[in-house]
Amino acid sequence: MxxxxxxxxxxxxxxxxxxxxxxxxxxxxxxxxxxxxxxxxxxxxxxxxxxxxxxxxxxxxxxxxxxxxxxxxxxxxxxxxxxxxxxxxxxxxxxxxxxxxxxxxxxxxxxxxxxxxxxxxxxxxxxxxxxxxxxxxxxxxxxxxxxxxxxxxxxxxxxxxxxxxxxxxxxxxxxxxxxxxxxxxxxxxxxxxxxxxxxxxxxxxxSQNEENEQRVSAQEKKLQLKNEDAREAADKPDWEAEKTTESRNERSLNGTDTAFSLEDLFQLLSSQPENSLEGLLLGDTPPVSINDGMNSTHNVNFSQAISHDVNLHxxxxxxxxxxxxxxxxxxxxxxxxxxxxxxxxxxxxxxxxxxxxxxxxxxxxxxxxxxxxxxxxxxxxxxxxxxxxxxxxxTEEGFDPMEVPQLFQEPDSDSGLSLNSSHNSTSVTKSNSSHSMCEGGATGSSSDLESLSHHDLEGAVGGYYPEPNKLCHVDHRSDSGFHGDFAFQHLFHNHTYHLQPSGLESTSNSFSRYGKSQKIRGRCLNDTDRNLSRDERRAKALHIPFSVDEIVRMPVESFNNMLSRHYLTDLQMSLIRDIRRRGKNKVAAQNCRKRKLDIILNLEDDVCNLQAKKEILKRERAQYNKAINILKQKLHNLYRDIFSRLRDDEGRPVNPNQYTLQCSQDGSVLIVPKELMAPGHRKENQKGKTK
DNA sequence: ACCACGTGTCATCTA
DNA sequence: TTTAGATGACACGTG
Known part of the structure; x- marks a missing residue:
């Protein structure tokens, strides 16, 4: 959306x-x-x-x-x-x-x-x-x-x-x-x-006049039925009324619905004397019979009609x-x-x-x-x-950003935001409550702003009701009538941005609030809002003239220049800085995790590589050991072959246990007695003996 | 219900 | 000293 x-x-x-x-x-x-x-x-x-x-x-x-x-x-x-x-x-x-x-x-x-x-x-x-x-x-x-x-x-x-x-x-x-x-x-x-x-x-x-009369009669009946439904819904608990609404929605979808409709309202409006709209809006008008064009006529109080989700358009x-x-x-x-x-x-x-x-x-x-x-x-x-x-x-003239936090203030934050136009039992603009409306008693409350009010905007200056001409709202949910201040009683909850000196909230609080807002967001926001981040909705609510992306991505100098160029309230400034801080930290955390993941992956790769190298070295070692053993065996065989052929001065075979072969630097081979192979003297002795 | 994983956020540390 | 970035820890959502 x-x-x-x-x-x-x-x-x-x-x-x-x-x-x-x-x-x-x-x-x-x-x-x-x-x-x-x-x-x-x-x-x-x-x-x-x-x-x-x-x-x-x-x-x-x-x-x-x-x-x-x-x-x-x-x-x-x-x-x-x-x-x-x-x-x-x-x-x-x-x-x-x-x-x-x-x-x-x-x-x-x-x-x-x-x-x-x-x-x-x-x-x-x-x-x-x-x-x-x-x-x-x-x-x-x-x-x-x-x-x-x-x-x-x-x-x-x-x-x-x-x-x-x-x-x-x-x-x-x-x-x-x-x-x-x-x-x-x-x-x-x-x-x-x-x-x-x-x-x-x-x-x-x-001839259409006659037809009109017939339709008027039908609409009157229709509205009567709707009023009855409304009364029934009013007597029922919320969940039951909600079921009723859903049921009615289904009926409406089937083309058999007799819910209060546009024509109802228009007939009502048309039937009012001139300049009586204000009175209608104030809810002080008597019920009016309205024909819905479908063989039913209803007596409708205009305030009820408005509260029953009739759109001005x-x-x-x-x-x-x-x-x-x-x-x-x-x-x-x-x-x-x-x-x-x-x-x-x-x-x-x-x-x-x-x-x-x-x-x-x-x-x-x-x-x-x-x-x-x-x-x-x-x-x-x-x-x-x-x-x-x-x-x-x-966008209006005379808009004062300072009013924003005050606009968020509402005496009854649990009363539900009456912007839920589709939550009334006789709504003509039937809403798919499954994805647009909150569940429960606080239905219709904006999770966006509610998150602000309940989680982030607490404690801001408040106690202020916005000027009537600054707001446009009709409480469709209220069955009690259409009051003069209807537009402001339910529009804003305690939607105030919590401004702390540090601009931050305690971890525990923020966590709890964050979690709650997440839940509410998931339940109440539509697809578009659900796609919006919390900061985006906050910025939107406070009319931050910059996008969250700009706030976050902008270089420091540009960011400071931007702040200096625009008149921003402390609230907005705090929110902007928080948005920037959170955005930066979010990116930093993402980078950090990415780095950490990269490091882990690199380490895993290193481990694999080292393990592979180890295996290779093992194999090489085995090969070398094998070669050494072969050489040793060959050397041993050579020894035995040489000593089998050697004879002493008396022509007797040389005992290999008593003598050993020594290779000199000039390539000559000497037969040296082992007991003469003392360190430092073996060479000379060997040379002398060989000679 | 439990767990693993991803994500946002905050507090704190570091350069 | 200030500040942006990095990181550990926590809470939450999701599969």
């Missing part, structure tokens, strides 16, 4: 769309629909392209005509390629939509979106982005898929309406004509359900005319064309800021999106959201 963080500054308003991209999917899924709003070319593009690979169908629709960059993401590479007609068509559509102020939403096959921050007082800008994004998504052709766009674009002459007819729209949507841009604008103007009826009249589908994408529906059959039949929106209710707390009228854009989206059970498969890792929230802070 890897997330990219596009941004878009719209007329002074700043809105962050933090996107979680399953880059693994990018690699695996050739039918990926990826539309991003990014100001290319940026490093993000490189990352995206690098991650997505040449086979992915990532599209980028730049909201900036001035950038002149439109087209497929892989064609937006700084190297520069010719944009394909489909992308140009989509770009023209987007420009038109943007010029008309129609909402636009990037249709992205992502694990999750996070509408992070909308600058206060710039509601128009925010609406422009979000609305435009929604419109683009509704246009379908823009966000459908590469194939879709490429099929529609070449001949449409840039007509956005052509692109607006999404092949993805299946079922009832296929009955409805493609919604032209003008109608998108109408949808933008319509912020209440009643407007939707007008829109349907315009398109000549008055999802809400944005919902069609207020209730034409939105889920079509598992169509999804399975056309998997590549299915919109793949994994949505979560991570909203920016700034939505409650004055001047940000979220209700203005939410109902603007007059698009039809049918969620698929596949959507539910893509869980959102809570850790990512944790980090997204933090990273988003870093």
């Amino acid at each position: 890897k997330y990219l963080k596009p941004w878009w500054s719209d007329g002074g308003g700043l809105l962050h769309l933090t996107i979680l991209l399953s880059l693994a999917e990018l690699h695996l899924d050739l039918d990926l629909d990826l539309y991003l709003l990014l100001p290319p070319p940026t490093r993000l593009w490189d990352e995206l392209l690098l991650a997505s690979g040449p086979t992915s169908s990532a599209y980028a629709l730049s909201p900036f005509p001035a950038s002149g960059v439109w087209g497929r993401a892989d064609q937006l590479h700084p190297k520069g390629r010719e944009p394909d007609p489909a992308a140009e068509s989509a770009g023209r559509l987007l420009r038109e939509v943007r010029a008309l102020g129609v909402p636009f939403i990037p249709r992205t096959r992502v694990d999750a979106w996070l509408v992070h921050s909308v600058a206060a007082g710039d509601a128009d800008g925010a609406h422009g982005l979000l609305g435009a994004a929604a419109a683009a998504a509704s246009a379908g052709g823009v966000g459908a898929s590469v194939d879709d766009s490429s099929q529609a674009a070449p001949g449409d002459g840039g007509d956005p309406r052509a692109a607006a007819s999404s092949p993805l729209d299946a079922g009832e949507e296929e009955k409805a004509p493609a919604e032209p841009t003008a109608q998108v604008l109408d949808a933008a103007a319509s912020q209440e359900n009643e407007v939707l009826g007008e829109r349907h009249q315009e398109v000549g589908h008055s 999802e809400a944005m994408l919902l069609c207020p005319d209730n034409t939105f529906r889920r079509d598992p059959v169509a999804r399975t039949s056309q998997p590549p064309q299915e919109p793949f929106l994994h949505l979560n209710s991570h909203t920016n707390s700034e939505q409650t800021l004055p001047g940000t009228n979220w209700t203005g854009f939410l109902p603007l989206v007059g698009n039809q999106i049918h969620l698929t059970s596949e959507d539910l498969l893509h869980d959102l890792d809570i850790n990512i959201f944790d980090e997204i929230s933090l990273m988003s802070l870093a």
Whole structure:
């Protein structure tokens, strides 16, 4: 899992769309629909392209005509390629939509979106982005898929309406004509359900109103059932509730799920009076009957809905005319064309800021999106959201790194991180809890940050609740409602970096904490986070502006210069130094072990070589001994032969026991009596006797 | 459950 | 004296 963080500054308003991209999917899924709003070319593009690979169908629709960059993401590479007609068509559509102020939403096959921050007082800008994004998504052709766009674009002459007819729209949507841009604008103007009826009249589908009513009724039933499930889950212990959730997930995957869905939320939103979103978010709204389009209706409290994992994006994408529906059959039949929106209710707390009228854009989206059970498969890792929230802070204006440790502070570290959007029993974004969610009561807590809080960040300055406008979070887990400070009560645990004077922790503590974090990491982190080292996640959490690799590998001078060039808090500085120390030591330990291993291997080789030499020497020794014995035997035989032939002066045989043979330097051989072979005199005696 | 191995980390030593 | 590197020891994960 890897997330990219596009941004878009719209007329002074700043809105962050933090996107979680399953880059693994990018690699695996050739039918990926990826539309991003990014100001290319940026490093993000490189990352995206690098991650997505040449086979992915990532599209980028730049909201900036001035950038002149439109087209497929892989064609937006700084190297520069010719944009394909489909992308140009989509770009023209987007420009038109943007010029008309129609909402636009990037249709992205992502694990999750996070509408992070909308600058206060710039509601128009925010609406422009979000609305435009929604419109683009509704246009379908823009966000459908590469194939879709490429099929529609070449001949449409840039007509956005052509692109607006999404092949993805299946079922009832296929009955409805493609919604032209003008109608998108109408949808933008319509912020209440009643407007939707007008829109349907315009398109000549008055009968849809009746259908809508039927769907509303069905959704009401559905939500009623869901509320019952929620109540049941609330009464059950955690593990049982979890089982219930899993069971529900399974049902959802089978297409029979009646879990609270996007349309539920959207209907709820649409049914709310204008400017009531804030009230909704505060959880002070009465239950609303919602039809899920599947013959069930539910009374849903908005706070409950939010807490039940309803994504704001999802809400944005919902069609207020209730034409939105889920079509598992169509999804399975056309998997590549299915919109793949994994949505979560991570909203920016700034939505409650004055001047940000979220209700203005939410109902603007007059698009039809049918969620698929596949959507539910893509869980959102809570850790990512944790980090997204933090990273988003870093990009916002007025971000103070000093706040980071304070952000980590949370009164109840065991309450579980509520970023676990998929842990609620009625989550529409069903998550695969097997790999993204923690088990147990503290489910959803970010192991990453939890490791920080529980293991490394303890003792840091705290007691501070982050400013609401700095965070974006919805507690999907809470069944108790949607409180005004919901976004901050569960977002951060005691995620504080433990700063000691030495920057180090005692061995025992660090060991125990390390072990705990390892366990938590293994249980809670998704694949990407699991691949991240602890320091990497720490650095990410503290917004260290350097990569761990840089910190570790950088030469000392460069490292010091780097530290001096950037304003870093003591906390960050301490973490950086710790990261560098640990990284260096890690490399040193690896080198040391490698050396040790090499030494051992060399010694083993030496032992083998020496043993081989020893064997050779043994064999040589044996051979030499054998040769010596042969020579001795020969010499002995020679002696016997010589003495057998020797005769004394009287002609008698010479006794070899009494005489011996001596070779002189001149080659002559002497016969010397043994008793005369005294040291120092033998030579002379021998010579004299021989003579 | 036990063991071997690899790895990260810390404390300490060394150049 | 400071510092980066080396290394022993410990804890943990994994097969």
